[in-house]
Amino acid sequence: MKRHLRLFMLLCKIGLMRQMAYRPHFFLMVFGKVVRMALLLLFFQAVFLKIDRLGQWTFDQVLLLFATFHLVDYVMSITFQRNLSFHLPALIQSGNLDSRLTLPVQPLFMASLEHIDMMDFISFLPCLGLLGYALYRLDVAFTWLHALMYGLLIVNALVFLFAVVLIIATTSFWTTQSAGLARVFDDLTRVGRYPLDIFEGFWKFFFIYVLPLALISQVPSQALLGALSPGFLLYAVACSGLLAVIAIRFWRTGLNNYSSTSS
């Protein structure tokens, strides 16, 4: 456990060094990420310039939702998203996965965390700022319990996303077309940016119970605002947990398949 943590810190450092290996690239990436964040905020503002609430959600509440979503999204893109969606299929195709298999580390660890995109950290920090700003504007009485639930549900959201991304990535043990599926899921998760109130009946149900993208940011936000029932909290955790178990089992199957049928 401690070794994996130490390894993770080292991979972060290596990720940063790799980006810094090319000077113009590094500064441009910083610039690019800042610009992207700024333009995102501009978009958000442009929409809300015209209205003062979205369904049941006020501007400040939607700001919280927005910040939460991007917080989770950036943690995902810093860590496992590119590794699983992009690098893993390439490793499998080229056979380079072999050299990871001979390292005395869990293959899933290397497959998920080998490339840490430290540049997205630059996008991550403003999100924290945005979160702070949203909380400041919201002026609601927060309890430590709510904050704790929020934190827990953020982790839960990451577990959920990890599980789904892993399941999609594992299909690359059998097919070369997994990148397309990963892209679709990526686009679909964008729905987590908005409150589900924008949908009517069926789709609302769908995004809460069938493909629970609501878990990404709406659920944590509701918890922070004190609007989440304990039953739902349980549902959220159980959902992610179950998905994670399925994902890891599936991964093991894929790995076994690789060991049996690759040459």
Added chain:
Amino acid sequence: MMRTALLIFRLALMERAAYRVNFMLQICGGILSILIVVFLWLAVYRSSGRSELGGYTLPEMITYLLGAGLINSFLLTTAENPETSQAIQDGSLSNLLVQPFSPYGLWLFRDLAGKAFLGAIGLAGYTVLAVLLNEKLVLALEPFRLALFGAALAAAVLLQFLVFQSLSLLAFWVENTYGFRFTMRVIMEVAGGAIIPLSFFPAWVQKVFALLPFTYFVYFPMRIYLNKIEPDEILSGLIRAAAWTAGLAGLNAVLWKRGLRRYTAMGD
């Protein structure tokens, strides 16, 4: 020479076809994104109680989003094309130089093929979507307007290629062009009007965007289609787009020549 170009085009299409499932899924993802944004705007319009926001009625907005999605399907994704940079950096450009056609021409036609392929899939997908949403859309079928729309799109395709190609050509001097292309793509997404019409942004932002070539990618063609632009503006817009194209083409020519000289001198 034209025969070679067509051959290159066809081969590139076949290559793409081998990964058609991937591309179709990609377009599906794009369509899903647009659908979600459409729902968002439905809610926004509902909440505001107004029938018009930022100068766009609801049908106009939805049409805009679908159109933007369609144009994006072949403009946005092909912006990341690393083919040119990679060939320069890993030295495979050398193989291309000994062949009896210009590598630049090769990259151009391959890029066009990629755009054509994605555009075709996108068109199919968005047509289905348009049929499903047809009461909510603005359907403009006057041939003259469509022709202008087509011309604007053609300009957009060429412009996009030239912008990103000039960045890719920097690979002759810079070891890693990913940062350039990434930043440009980020700006392109918003400044092109791909996410929302540029009229939604504050005035000063709009002024800045108007100075960039990206406004001709999505915003300009869509305005023509929705008839939200004065005829003289269309003319001046097309002229300016042509000027951008000429300027960037010139830049590309200079970069290519200088870069090639450097490449062959280094023997890399």
Added chain:
Amino acid sequence: MPFPSTAPLAVSARNLTKTYWFHEKAPGLSGAFKALFRSRKKCIQAVQAIDFDLRAGELVGFIGPNGAGKTTTLKMLSGILCPTAGTIDVLGHVPHRREKAFLKTIAFVAGQRNRLFWDLPAEEYFHFCRVVYEIPDERYAAAKRRLVDMADIGDILTVPQRKLSAGQRKRCELVAALLHDPRVIFLDEPTNALDLVNARKLREFIRAKARDGRHGIILTSHNMADISEVCDRLVIIHGGKIVFNGSLASLYERFLPRKQIRILFDGPWARDELAPLGDLVRADAQEVVLEVAASATAGTAALICSRFSIRDITIREVPLEQIIESIYAQPHR
């Protein structure tokens, strides 16, 4: 040189088998259509019931034609692939379970693929290995110093990998693989992409490593020099089976106790005069290579010298390539 059979067993494989199954598809659209409903399962026996031992301190070379099963065997011994049947014991572990303790005692270096970080210097990857393998500081410092010296990469440690030549990268990779002092080392075609000089340097490095006698090294190769200059023992794999397993000397003894005489003639020569003396392997206007039984070499050479007018005569062993090719050419069941 004969290997002391008292050294402990590092690797032991019995009845090692690897079979691949796939569905046979007839060509064309109709074939693809039929395959949807009924297809024949065909199997390829990549490795068939191989028995193999490796003792600590031995350096063994696997050689065989493409597709013979060498890399497959190597991958099974290192745990990357799961055997279809048979048992493997490497230092007391079952490889395909990929236990941490097992993985810490082995090293696997693949041929064409390099795992060092492309944009960063080798130094960074060495540090990465140190953390992954949990190498204690003093041991790491000493091992690194020694290996860097042996591989002669001291002055390129801080250069990004992408700026190095293939030979330099290969040596960096080898150092990285050996930092954690693995007991068993698997090298898959180590000199594959290297030129003569770099290949030689690599061989020297491997030989130096083998000299301290604690490691078992298995390498696969197409390159004869790797085998003849480096290995104690040679294993020829053909059609998934071990066709020969022994020292180079015993290979010469067993398969072709023959020698070749190369003659450079001073003037014309007649075929029917030379033909009865031995097998004509090569015959030009001036140069002839004659293959004779080892026992008859001296006599034949003397005869040729006395009977013909020659400029030069050389006697040599049948080249290793030829011996091995003739083994490949033998039909395998």
